[in-house]
């Protein structure tokens with residue numbers, strides 16, 4: 001241990017024992033991160049003792065970690081001491097008073113997506129009397145879920161109501177010190193979602209964060225934990241197609257999935273955080289750690305994502321295929337246009353026998369957008385007859401954008417087989433002309449070609465989500481050609 | 483119907499069409515023959531509105547409109563259809579979906595109701611039967627992995643559905659086996675009507691046995707250097723292009 005580390009350890013220890021006086025009444029803490037802030041967050045949320053312990057552990061690990069710099073991304077250094085790590089859920093009264101006060105650009109997009117006015121208000125943070133539909137819909141759904149024995153609540157609630165489940169699984173898939181952002185999240189996460197599907201239960205509906213949208217300000221350091229017990233099934237939808245603004249530039253979420261024997265988890269994401277202006281200014285930096293473990297034999301986890309937003313995306317939803325005959329899947333569409341940068345992909349760790357994984361990645365770059373696929377397939381010693389198929393396609397629109405592919409393959413078991421295919425194509429003048437000669441407008445032609453390119457991924461999305469995703473893609477690429 | 487006057491056009495600063503004149507009346511079938519590189523495909527692309535080809539002189543009128551002022555899709559809406567010499571692949575785009583979108587775009591532009599999927603499928607099926615084509619082509623991605631012959635048949639299927647006013651066929655017969663050639667010719671003949679015109683580009687007299695053209699033109703070095711009836715095609719088959727070029731040079 002060198003001197004600096006020693007000093008930190010020392011600081012940490014003294015801080016730990018000395019205790020901090022925190023003003024529990026306050027609504028926010030001043031910018032900066034130290035132990036007192038973490039104690040404050042934990043106290044504010046009236047967490048059980050083990051949680052505070054756990055957060056502090058993560059914090060001390062984080063202090064000794066470095067920001068990863070291997071991604072194909074370019075952004076100014078983030079000052080972690082300039083961020084405020086807690087602010088109480090905002091009351092609606094702080095938001096705009098009516099839609100007239102909302103950025104017209106945002107409203108235009110809502111309109112194009114066909115979002116009803118009442119919902120637009122909610123999304124834009126306008127103070128509304130909370131009689132809008134989804135609240136009552138949410139209550140009916142909750143009742144139905146409770147009857148099936150499904151737990152679907154915020155992770156803060158889960159800590160109080162199901163502490164043994166949280167303690168058993170939290171951090172088992174993404175350990176505290178997994179990476180810089182995960183460690184930070186573990187120390188300071190404010191809220192997120194908890195799901196537990198009991199043995200043999202098929203969750204009676206798609207679970208969606210949408211129904212929890214009225215909980216504001218949890219986006220920055222969100223934490224999600226989903227456990228599917230033996231033989232159960234759940235499909236979970238994260239995000240929504242409406243562009244969301246957030247004053248917090250840095251997002252560092254963690255998602256953990258646990259699938260026990262014969263269980264199946266389908267996790268779908270549509271991410272459309274604000275990408276920033278032409279130069280990426282004001283856009284969200286999205287550093288997410290998502291990982292699932294196929295713990296039991298014949299378990300199955302599948303990730304599907306459509307990433308169109310954020311100035312920076314750093315995201316590798318992964319599967320640890322521990323159970324024999326378990327299956328991991330990753331289907332992804334990532335768009336980078338204007339000054340957006342996306343470095344995304346997946347990792348498939350094959351540990352069990354006859355484990356199979358499929359990766360389908362579709363990267364679309366336009367304007368000056370930079371899109372990187374980064375993937376790892378690892379066949380461990382025990383991965384007898386492991387199989388992976390990777391298909392990695394890039395589509396370029398215009399000639400100033402870029403597509404990069406970094407597939408890493410590590411095969412230790414000689415019976416395992418890994419296949420990798422990659423293509424790069426450009427939306428050609430030939431294709432556009434062909435479509436236009438058949439009567440399509442240029443814009444319809446582009447969206448038809450792009451949708452064709454993304455088809456294998458959209459096919460994996462739940463029906464309604466797929467329709468929205470298609471529309472979203474159309475809007476995100478508007479004006480990208482010509 | 484179509485009136486091309488003194489057309490000069492080129493690409494990358496190089497002139498390819500050098501003062502081309504051509505009149506096509508309603509209901510007429512014109513065949514264009516000519517040596518490789520003469521400018522036949524260039525002519526069809528200029529008519530269809532491919533932007534890379536720049537018109538430097540001359541005019542083209544179609545149904546009373548200045549054709550050159552229109553976007554490619556507007557020309558399609560007016561009834562111009564071009565069967566591509568090299569059809570383009572659209573991976574992941576379902577062929578049925580493409581056909582329906584295309585037909586409905588054109589119907590909408592003409593002020594007609596778009597067809598719903600049920601009626602559309604009825605119509606496609608009957609066309610497929612007429613053309614003796616296999617339905618499996620519909621379920622595949624547009625032209626993706628199609629054999630040369632399948633691509634050409636797919637072009638003919640599109641043409642039959644869209645029922646254009648002026649169909650331009652750029653070497654649709656090249657690379658076809660005898661049966662496929664028949665299908666293409668039958669497709670063309672089925673569309674013949676007093677208000678529909680065709681411009682058929684071909685290298686082979688054989689196609690013209692099936693599609694009896696009203697006129698045959700020879701395009702060479704960017705201009706039409708000889709026009710005649712279908713006997714001209716037979717003469718060309720026998721003697722090649724050399725003798726006309728020589729006469730042209732002497733004149």
Ligand SMILES: Nc1ncnc2c1ncn2[C@@H]1O[C@H](COP(=O)(O)OP(=O)(O)OP(=O)(O)O)[C@@H](O)[C@H]1O
Nearest residue numbers: 493494498516517518519520521522523524525567
């Ligand atoms: N995009 C282009 N770039 C450069 N040259 C071109 C381009 N398109 C056509 N040309 C040139 O223009 C001339 C005419 O080409 P075009 O394709 O019109 O000939 P064609 O009569 O259709 O020949 P073929 O019988 O071989 O199909 C050729 O010399 C060709 O190389």
Ligand SMILES: [Mg+2]
Nearest residue numbers: 522523524567
């Ligand atoms: Mg040609």
